[in-house]
Amino acid sequence: GAGVSQSPRYKVAKRGQDVALRCDPISGHVSLFWYQQALGQGPEFLTYFQNEAQLDKSGLPSDRFFAERPEGSVSTLKIQRTQQEDSAVYLCASSLAGQGISPLHFGNGTRLTVT
Amino acid sequence: AQSVTQPDIHITVSEGASLELRCNYSYGATPYLFWYVQSPGQGLQLLLKYFSGDTLVQGIKGFEAEFKRSQSSFNLRKPSVHWSDAAEYFCAVAFNAGKSTFGDGTTLTVKP
Numbered sequence: 099g100a101g102v103s104q105s106p107r108y109k110v111a112k113r114g115q116d117v118a119l120r121c122d123p124i125s126g127h128v129s130l131f132w133y134q135q136a137l138g139q140g141p142e143f144l145t146y147f148q149n150e151a152q153l154d155k156s157g158l159p160s161d162r163f164f165a166e167r168p169e170g171s172v173s174t175l176k177i178q179r180t181q182q183e184d185s186a187v188y189l190c191a192s193s194l195a196g197q198g199i200s201p202l203h204f205g206n207g208t209r210l211t212v213t
Numbered sequence: 214a215q216s217v218t219q220p221d222i223h224i225t226v227s228e229g230a231s232l233e234l235r236c237n238y239s240y241g242a243t244p245y246l247f248w249y250v251q252s253p254g255q256g257l258q259l260l261l262k263y264f265s266g267d268t269l270v271q272g273i274k275g276f277e278a279e280f281k282r283s284q285s286s287f288n289l290r291k292p293s294v295h296w297s298d299a300a301e302y303f304c305a306v307a308f309n310a311g312k313s314t315f316g317d318g319t320t321l322t323v324k325p
Contacts, residue, residue, distance in 0.1 A: 102256070131312065140217075140303050140315030141257070154311050189256060201247060202313065204256030 102205035104190050110211045111180045119175045119208045123192030130173050131202060132165055133189040141189055147173060180212045215240055217306055219316035226294050227324045234289040234319050236304030244306040246287040247313065248278055251301045260302075263287065274298070299323045 103122040111117050123130050129148050133141035134157075143157040149170035158165070162181075167173040177184055187209050191202035216239045226232050238244065245264055249257040261272025268280040278289045287304060301320050307313040 133315075138317070140305075140317045141313075143312035143314070146311050157312065191256075201259045201262055202257070204249075204258070206254065206256045 102190055102192050102203050104188075104205035104208050106208060107206070108209050108211075110213060113181060113212055114179050116176065116178045117180055117210065119177075119188050119190075119210070121173045121175070121190030121192075121205060123171065123173070123190070124203055125171075127192035127194055127203070128170075129193045129195060130167055131191045131193075132173070132175050133191065134159075135187040135189055135207070137186075144175070144188075177210075180210075182212050185210055185212045215306070215308075215314050217304055217314050217316040219302075219304055219319050221319045222317070223320045223322070225322040225324060228296050229293050232289075232291045232294045232298070232321070234302050234304075234321070236287045236289065236316060238285050238287070238304075238306050240285075240306065240308070242308070243282060244308050246278075246280060247305040247307070248272065248276070248287070248289045249303045249305060249315075251303065251318070253300075257303060260289070294321075294323055296323045296325065 105120045131146050132144040135141045145165045146154040147167040162178045164176045187207040189207045191204045193202050194200040218237045247262045248260040251257045260276050261270050263270050263280045271277050276291050280287050301318045303318045304316045305313040
């Protein structure tokens with residue numbers, strides 16, 4: 099179908115609240131990536147799935163961050179006990195194969211503001 | 214550590230003028246190289262990519278980039294800029310099927 103879809107588009111959370119960000123990749127795309135983009139910076143890698151397997155989570159900044167893709171399609175990024183430094187745009191991207199073989203298709207992101 | 218440097222934070226060019234955006238990377242081997250463009254409130258869109266072969270690659274919207282191994286550079290060029298090219302541009306590298314590393318971006322302003 100259409101491109102990568104992310105929801106919600108905007109999320110405001112009070113410090114200490116839990117949030118869940120959803121990503122619907124392009125149908126048939128094997129790989130799914132989460133990136134965090136702070137204001138004025140480039141995207142920073144968080145985690146990577148190939149189908150349902152989480153192959154790399156080295157970029158997750160703390161154990162408050164958790165991502166899953168249980169059926170190899172939709173993915174959820176969960177942030178527990180949000181802190182102000184978590185405020186950023188969270189980008190999801192998918193690709194037919196791995197990034198080194200086929201390029202990333204990005205969603206429009208979820209802008210998270212922690213107050 | 215792997216790194217991507219985009220030395221120019223902000224560039225302003227006149228419409229119709231040529232454009233070159235710089236990108237340098239620091240890696241042990243030749244990575245896969247990409248340029249993405251991001252308009253305000255949007256995700257990133259791929260402009261072009263280099264995997265191997267011809268070091269001059271053509272992309273969408275009239276953009277091209279040249280890979281220079283000796284300089285570890287992958288500069289983006291366009292012969293004649295249009296007002297609609299105003300956006301933020303990101304260079305990225307990847308070594309394998311996993312993560313990409315992005316530069317901090319260059320914001321392009323186009324003067325009428």
